[in-house]
Amino acid sequence: MKKINFRNLHRDLGYFYIGLIVSFAFSGLMMNHRESWHPDKYTTETKAIEIQLPEESKINEKFAEDLGKKLGIDDKMRRHMVKKGTFKISFEKHDVEIDIKTGKGEIVSFLKTPIISQFMSLHKNTSNFWIYYSDIFAISLIIIALTGTIMIKAGKFSWKNRGWKLAVAGVVFPLLFLILFG
Secondary structure, three states: OOOOOHHHHHHHHHHHHHHHHHHHHHHHHHHHOOOOOOOOEEEEEEEEEEOOOOOHHHOOHHHHHHHHHHOOOOOOEEEEEEEOOEEEEEEOOEEEEEEOOOOEEEEEEEEEOOOHHHHHHHHHOOOHHHHHHHHHHHHHHHHHHHHHOOOOOOOOOOHHHHHHHHHHHHHHHHHHHHHHHO
């Protein structure tokens, strides 16, 4: 039987998770920009509306659901919010945005983008199976990272001479970003 060492563990976990690593990276890129671009859905129709809204304190989940029905939207409501003077309601296949002051807005009807919407669900899924699988994946990434630190034993590119400095920079950079811009 072949001896299991860190190099083999690093290689095999890397091979096993390469698809998931690329999928998560792809999904993460799309999730980062979901406010300005909706990669998981494409618009099929946009319809202008004008609605008389109640005062903001009376806009609640019941109001949002009832408004959706009144507008002829029959799919499931996911969430609603008032943000920066705009009342937004997200449904499974529709988005509604209405200016609080004017009552003018639009209903956007859309379909899910094949494959891309499934990739994005990787970051949204909350099933117990997926949570446990993601935990195992996270632990495996830690193992891949740690075993990678000992791959080169000596020389100018080793952990001792160069690797630890890059690892510290890799920790410091996101911390600085969070402190300065968070």
